[in-house]
Amino acid sequence: MSAESAAAASASEPILETRGLSVDFGGLKALDGLDLAVYPGEIVSVIGPNGAGKTTLFNAITATVAATEGDILFEGESLIGLDPNRVTSRGIARTFQNVRLFANMTVLENVMVSQHCRTSQNVxxxxxxxxxFRREEEEIRRRGVEVLSFFGHRLVGYRFDQPAFTLSYANRRRLEIARAMATQPKLILLDEPVAGMNPTESTELTGLIGRLRDEWGYAIVVIEHDMGVVREVSDRVVVLDHGTKIAEGDYADVSVDPQVVEAYLGHDAAAAS
Ligand SMILES: Nc1ncnc2c1ncn2[C@@H]1O[C@H](COP(=O)(O)OP(=O)(O)OP(=O)(O)O)[C@@H](O)[C@H]1O
Ligand SMILES: [Mg+2]
Incomplete structure (x- = not known):
């Protein structure tokens, strides 16, 4: 196969796929036979009611919970059995529903340490x-500055040296995305990125999610309850309920799907959309 045809073929292959993915917690099936595909360059939103299994999906992909059944493929290869660090070094980064940072480290240190999965120098x-070692450290710093600069003035300059705990809530969420970017991923998983943000911050971040794909080339899966954000960013929307996929498609179709309206959106929201 020529390089071009190989590239063309791989463009039509999913970058991420789950096949019959189930995660049980005791008697509870948090995910129940989920089939999902995400293609390179796509932004896929995952929506659904509280407890539907959205975060569990991210946890299973990133190996923080074990799959009970099924398979998870990244670039055609199974992730089952890998530890979380190996998953990151394969090219998957994530953010958390509740922000997780090294609170006492500075902004710049936070994006530097998150690159450890890419470093070659030892103790x-x-x-x-x-x-x-010095050369690599300079490169890590350069990349750290580069990902922080993506957020405009918000995380640069004097902020580099501020401990993460001094940042505003919105800046902590931005820093978490910067940490994900610093791992040089191909796929980013964002768990409710605008939760707790005010409308201005939310609109700004919505624009940035599009730019993450357009300028950095990531495929993105975003869990989000804010339907304005979902409408704005999604190429495709997947709806989960009780660990299964109840609908999938364009925002326009999914948002009026009777089952989705019943399980999640409610009749008022559907009427308003
Ligand atoms: N580590 C765990 N141990 C036991 N039960 C869990 C665990 N993680 C999740 N669950 C349960 O699995 C179900 C799915 O949870 P999950 O966090 O994936 O939902 P979600 O769709 O992300 O919801 P939300 O919108 O509230 O964040 C819930 O019933 C939850 O209580
Ligand atoms: Mg969740």
Missing amino acids: IGALLYTKA
């Missing part, structure tokens, strides 16, 4: 402060 190199 000896660090102790001896070898030339190769």
Whole structure:
């Protein structure tokens, strides 16, 4: 196969696929036989009521909970049995519903340490402060500055040296995305990225999600309850309820699907959309 035809073929292959994915917690099926595909360059939103299994899906993909049944494929290869660090180094990064940062580290240190999955120098190199170690450290710093600059003025300049705990809530959420970007992923999973943000911040971040795909080339899966954001960013919407997919398609179709309206949106929301 030529390089071009290989590229064309791979463009039509999913970057991420779950096949019959189930996650049981005791007697509870948080995910129940889920089939899902995400293609390169796509932004897919996952919506559904509280407890539908959305975060569990991210946890299973990133190996923080074990799949009970089924398979998860990334670029055609199974992720089952890998530990979370291996999943990150394969090219999947995520943010959390409740922000997770190193609160006492500075903004710049936060995006530097998140690159550890990409670094090659070992402890000896660090102790001896070898030339190769210094070169790599400079590169890590450069990449850290680059991902922070994506958020405009908000996380740069004097902010580099501020501990993460001093940041505003919205900036902490931005920093978490920057940490995900710093791992050099191909796929980013965003768990309710605008939750708790005010409308201005939410609109700004919605624009940034589109730019993450357009300018950085990531495929993106976003869990979001804010339907304005879902409408704005999604190429495709997947609706979960009780761990199963109850609908999938364009925002316009999914938002008027009777089952989705019944399970999640409610009749008022559907009338308003
Ligand atoms: N580690 C766990 N141990 C036991 N039960 C869990 C665990 N994680 C999730 N659950 C349960 O699995 C179900 C799905 O939870 P999940 O967090 O995936 O829902 P969600 O769709 O993300 O909901 P929300 O919109 O509220 O964030 C819920 O009933 C939840 O209580
Ligand atoms: Mg959740």
